[in-house]
Amino acid sequence: MTIELTPPASAGAPSLRSLSTPSAANRWPLDEPHASDIRISILSDHEWRICDRRIPETNAECVLGYVEKTGGFYEVMKLSSTRNLLYYAxxxxxxxxxxxxxPPIAVGNVS
Incomplete structure (x- = not known):
C-alpha cells in the first residue's frame, strides 16, 4: 500500500526522455524534498519505505530511506547517510x- 500525502505531482515530474536532455541534467540531482514530495509505502505493520515523488517510481533513486518501528522508537535509515541510524519518538x-x-532523540551506527 502506498500513501500519497498530496495529489501526485506527475504533471511536474520529468519524463525519462527529458532527463537525457542538457537542460534537465542541470536540475539533477534534485534539491532536498519538501513534505509534499514524500511518498510513504507500507512494507509491513512496522516498516515503511520513503520515496521522493518527483522521481519516477521506476528509478531506484526515488527511494530516500526506510522507517522501522523498533520497540518504542521509530528507526530511520536514510540512504544518503547509511552509516547512521536515527531514532525518533x-x-x-x-x-x-x-x-x-x-533532531533525533538518539543516533546509532551501522557496523
Missing part, C-alpha cells in the same frame, strides 16, 4: 526528517 518526526532537519 513518533512517526511524524521520523517522516519529517526526510524533508527537513529534525
Amino acid at each position: 513518533d512517526f511524524e518526526h521520523a517522516i519529517q526528517s526526510f524533508s527537513e532537519t529534525v
